[in-house]
Amino acid sequence: MSNYELMVIFTPVLSEEDSKSIQKKFADVIKDNGGTITHENPWGLKSLAYPIQKKTTGMYLVLEFSAPSDLNEKLKIQLNRDENVLRYMVTKLDKHAVAYNARKRGSLNAESKTVEA
Amino acid sequence: MAVKQEIKYLTAVKQEKRQKKYCRFKKLGIKYVDYKDGEFLKKFLNDQGKMLPRRITGNSLKFQRKVAEAIKKARQMALLPYVTDLLK
Numbered sequence: 538m539s540n541y542e543l544m545v546i547f548t549p550v551l552s553e554e555d556s557k558s559i560q561k562k563f564a565d566v567i568k569d570n571g572g573t574i575t576h577e578n579p580w581g582l583k584s585l586a587y588p589i590q591k592k593t594t595g596m597y598l599v600l601e602f603s604a605p606s607d608l609n610e611k612l613k614i615q616l617n618r619d620e621n622v623l624r625y626m627v628t629k630l631d632k633h634a635v636a637y638n639a640r641k642r643g644s645l646n647a648e649s650k651t652v653e654a
Numbered sequence: 655m656a657v658k659q660e661i662k663y664l665t666a667v668k669q670e671k672r673q674k675k676y677c678r679f680k681k682l683g684i685k686y687v688d689y690k691d692g693e694f695l696k697k698f699l700n701d702q703g704k705m706l707p708r709r710i711t712g713n714s715l716k717f718q719r720k721v722a723e724a725i726k727k728a729r730q731m732a733l734l735p736y737v738t739d740l741l742k
Binding site for chain 2: 586595632
């Protein structure tokens, strides 16, 4: 079991319900394949730094989870198959990253700003 | 003939003492560079969105590599642009 972080950009044309269900869909994919979700953070609609597939905005979703290493291949298949996904990235988190995320979650952006300065 | 009294120096006089550069990650004890935080990563980019060298940022090699990784990830996820004008 390792810790991972999944970031997905969905198309902005989804309705409220569709975006909820699609977020749930990928959370379920992780759960069904033996992973556990530590934290779910839907960023919502955000403007992209450059257009992807001629779209200037995207729905962001960040999922932090721990899972066995064979889950990622299954997850990738699901992500590639879904046409609402503009782009995704799975990052492996080391122990510092886990600590960082936990702390950031604890004090929702209040502390992180002071750490940067 | 009047000889002008001028003071001449062999080497140029030092005007100011520049502050020594330091690695901000080491100094502040930051262990993880977050790719999700685009605003923070902008400190390591120039106006065109190119990465600044270690020579300028003063980062240690270890953290410069981590910063570079994070910037590349942020670019891929459209949090930072690959190329622009007037980023800041």
